[in-house]
Amino acid sequence: MWASKRPGPPAGGPQKKLVIKGLKALPILPSSYRDDTLSRLRNAVHAILENQPTTQGLEELYRDCEAMCLHKFANSIYEMLQQELKEYVHKQLSQIDKAQEALGSEEKVLEQTQQFWENYTQQLHMIRSVFLYLDRTYALHTANVASLWAMGLSVVRQYLVDSNMRTRLVRLFIGRVKNERDGQIVDEQTLASIAHMFIDLGLYTQTLLPNFIDATRDYYRRESLRLINSLVPLQQSTNADRGAQTSSAMNVPGYLAHVQHRLDEETQRAAQYLDPSIKSTLLATILSELIQKHAEKLLGSSFDAMMDANLVSDLNRLYKLVIPVDKLNALQKSWSAYIKTTGQRKMQLPDAEVTLVSGLLEFKSKLDNILNNAFQSDGKLHSALREAFEIFINTRRNKPAQLIARYVDQYMRTGSKTDDEQKMDAYLNRIIALFRFIQSKDLFEAYYRRDLSKRLLSAKSVAMDAESAFLHKLRTECGAGYTSQLEGMLRDMEVSDELATALSQATVESTISDIGFHANILTMSFWPTYEPIELALPRQVEAVQDQFAQFYAERHRGRNLQWQYNLGTCLIKVEFNEGPKELQMNQIQGTVLLLFAEQDELTYTQIQQNTGLEDSELQRTLQSLACGKFRVLTKEPKSRDVSTTDKFVFNSGFKCPQARIKISQIAVKEIEKESKEIEEHIHLDRMYRVDAALVRIMKARKTLEHDKLSSELLNQIDFNVAAAELKERIETLLERDYIRRDDSNQSTYHYIA
Template sequence: MMLKKIVTRKVLSIRNHQEYPNDTQQNANQAITLLGLGINTILNSEKRKTSLQELYVIVENLHDTHRPELYEKLNDLLEDTLQQKLESLIQNTDDLLESLNSRWTKFGEHVTVIKNIFLNCDRSTKNNCTNYNTVHHLSIHLFKTIIILNPTIKDNLTIHLVNMIQSRRKGDKVDMKLHESILDMLTDMEVYNEIFHNQFIRLSNIFFSDEGNILIDMIDIRAFLRHVQARIKLEEEISSNYSNLHTSRAVLEAVCKQLIKEHMIDIVDKTFDYLRKGKIRNELCILFDLVKKVPLGLKTLSDYFVEYIIEKGTSIVSNTGNDKTMIQEILDFKDQLEQIVKISFRGNESFKAIIRNCFIKFINSKQNQPALLLAKYVDINLRSKDLLEDDLETILDKVMVLFRYIQGKDIFEAFYKKDLAKRLLLCKSTSQDAEDSMIGRLKLECGAAFTSKIEGMFKDINISQGINNAFKQYLNYASQISSDLCINILTSSFWPSYPSCKVNLPSELVNYQITFQKFYFMKHSGRKLVWQPNLGHCIVKAVFESGNKELHVSLYQTIVLLLFNDSETMNFSEILELTNMETEELKRTLISLACSKTRVLVKKLKSRDIDTDDVFSINHKFSDRLFRVKINQIQLKETIEEEHATEKSVLADRQFQVDAAIVRIMKNKKQINHNELILELFNNLDIPVKPYDIKKRIELLIEREYMERDKDDPSNYTYIA
């Protein structure tokens, strides 16, 4: 028997929601009344008798013609509720922010429920009963007009919001989340500026103005700078609670205006007063960060920076008593300024340029002296045996920076060559590598023409070594004698010019002199030798009661000392006659031998000066812990007259350069106006020259008939071929 399975189909029964009576006016009124009761329970947080679904259906079933009545009912209910809330808020304004925030939050929750009921209505076309086309807009409008814009609430709300920030500024603990929530509410209602922003910025300006006026005179400028920095940081922290960036910017502008801009001159002036006293450094970083926040702040700071550099730099170069330390002081000052710019001024390029321009200005305000002293500074360091190679390289790098600033590079060159000559002839250089390093820097900076004569000096020294070796071989071959004599053959065009000196040399040296000339002219018959005894130096063996010594002395000192082999005592006149030295040169020589710490001679009258009637004798009791004793070579130190002579020679060369440039320009232009000629000269010449000096050279060239003035216009010049 077979069983057949019977399959029955399941039927889904769809029932319509409960139908309400047709949309007659009476029925609409009943529906709206029912809806009003439901909404009222929502607004009062009461237990609902009608479900949200039923309320939603009531709204959905109402015809569009009844929707104005619907919105009017909602409007009335919201107004009644808000009026009740208003009365409660007015009665207790002390806790206004907390109460208002609580009621706004609760009201927002209720409105959200109501929005869901009116969802279909809000989605439909814009209703005509109100200017606010959604429940959301209507609720915000009513809360704003009834509660927020109520004069009592409005005024107290502004006061409470501002006072909360003022309390936070004074260090009190406040609920900034509550503050932020209220500001968000005001933003939603579009009354943020009216109630908070405008008043807050006005009162903030007053607060910061009062604070600045009190503190600028009450506390130390360093403390003031730190206070302003802390104030800005606090305001930035507070501003992070504002959703409105306009307020954040405005309050920070108020801080900067009242605490920085209004006191700009006082702040910068007092800070630089401390900088002059060496009592401030870290605060400069704060100062820079603050002034760049206000218009023209960096301009003011840069003006004071310029004034400070020029003032201190000029005081350094104008101090006639610090010639020995001037360059080191300038370098130390520059290092200090570079650290300030690097660290405090954040490496700002404009302040780097200020340092460069100010150094050029104050260094060249002293005319030729800085160039002269820079050359001396290089000489001291290239003579030093105590410097490590890396330290010397660092010093030379710094020297070249100052060298670029100096306009009188020809002055530097002249004194550098004079000092180099002494280093080479007296073997005083720290090393050949150091000398080469300095020359390489000069060559890179000024070109090969600038260093050609300097390189020629080194070439002469190297050639002289070969000549001396050959001369020793010649002596051994010709007379079978040896000699430690070393003679440097110097090309006159390479080396500084030296005055001609005719002194009476010891006979032994005269014989060597004659022999060397004979040897030299055998290979170089067309040349002329001019002897310069003032550049020579010797090792003299001496016997004292304390023992034998070797004296490292100049040739002039040697000539004087050897006279005492033949006589125990001699007076000044006798020495002068026997040596044929100039009077002043002999005095300097005798001072070094009889009046210095190393006194190998004694004179009867104990004084530092040498008189023509002084009598000298050997100091047999001389003693020194060293076997080889160096006696200061006073005659090799440049006198003021020698410095002036060198400067005068450089200035004469400058005149020749100006003359040559004028003639060159006139030959090219044929005719030229005076002002154009001056401009062309400044563009062509790389030496410092004044318009007055140029005018004098022009007048001289007119006298020498290289050029002439135009008869009709004397300010024009014509070249005479």
């Protein structure tokens, strides 16, 4: 009943009010109202479930449901719906289940279940629309009463749980996936619908997922055993050949490609008809069976062969597969073992001294390429590379240092001439990377200093920029103290060039410019030690030398010059019958040859009297001029050795197609002698450093056992010390009363203050 205010009398007058009163008695419903309405609603539910049109309109049915709820009959409607849905679900699912059992075939169970589920969910949506008022009032506000949608799903779930159909559907689902894994074509839409049904019913994580994972584990366990037991040795074939391998003849790269293919399949499967949340568990299960349980066998059987064949893409696949299963340590172990084994084999080759450094550079470049591109610059594998390389390269102790220094010398003489700046820098970086692994860095410095001095003094270094760049890299690697003498040598050459320019400007009209005299001023503390040789110079050369000495004394008072004739070089123009030739030789050879400018024939004794050379040096010089490849002198009697009774004649008939000829000095065992002297000097220096380190340690510790003393010593020095050498140095300190043995324990030492 509605009430409203009517216009009243003018303002100030009395106003009338309408009062609304409730009914004195509730309207009385017909006695059959509940049953009749409930019957109409039941018939509508039947029609919806049978996909038939309802006799009443949906809006009218909605009003009936609303009226029943207002008259407190909501519970009756809810129970009716629950009962009807139970009967319908039981009827439909039991027909599917029993029909296939009777026929003995299960091919259509999943499809029919899918069809039932799609129809049922649509019907449930329609029913919920009709009974929406019931769902939003009674079901929502009554405890322990589920919504209509949840109730409809619970009916299906309960039937599947109570019967064997749940287990059957899971088994059929897994079987259908197995068929797809075996290469058969399956209806993915059906599998997706069944999976979503289990998810909606809340049976996915309890029933389908555990059984599916267990079946997956068993499937790939069987497959891995079959494939692993039939692996064939790796053949260095092309990628196309490896890709065409069959499962019955599969090598490790093919197996890894197969595993990746399986992972891609399962990833796609999880996206198409499984819940995406299963992806991580599914892939972890596959990797566990195919990789984790067989990682050691895969690495042990073919890792070395894959490395030898430089199969970067396959190694990258291996790395990506072992990371998720926590098998990086196994890969690191195989990686380290391969580097050590291959490196030691290279170090023991018969011609190792000839090709060792180039082979190691190539090997290091190959390892770096694999580390960066296959192993994604993994930190652990990078550390393993550095440790393994350092172990095998130092198995020959001092030899790698000598060979690397010699290799750098060869590059500076020839290789750096053709390389541009960028290529040169990259190449020097590779050499520094190799240098970083050797422990005898002090020995390398000694050899490099010897070779650098020869290059600078003989002008054989084709690129001074390369020399400076390499020294800069050495200084960055080892500190300024390591390269101080080497850098001093380069500065000496620069100062010598500046001095030569100043000398030429100050003595324009002198014989210096005519002869082409150039002197290098070497600081003795920077350069290797050279033994001076007594030599009587030709008059014109001696005059130029005196003039330079006077010029130098005027500019630098208090400095003494010591001439090293064995380091000097000269270029002499000689007239032969064939024509003029330019002979490039050392200063001693040039001094001897100039004697024949005045006399064509001289005896050994005359030559020695005019030069003042000792027999050993003179014999080597005459042998290079008269018995070598270019014989500008002839010797009587003819033989390959020089004696004091020989006579030498200028060979005016000398012939050679070259206009400029380099005559080298005979260097019998000179290099071996220098190397032995360098190693002896370095060994002596090392022993001094060991003594100093031992004293420092004992002074700080006061008392220390032999093993701990040895351990601390190795931490303070950067070279290896043999146990016998260490024992000898300790005995020396005991004799010199720096330390003493403990009275009760001979392996314990005490520092004597």
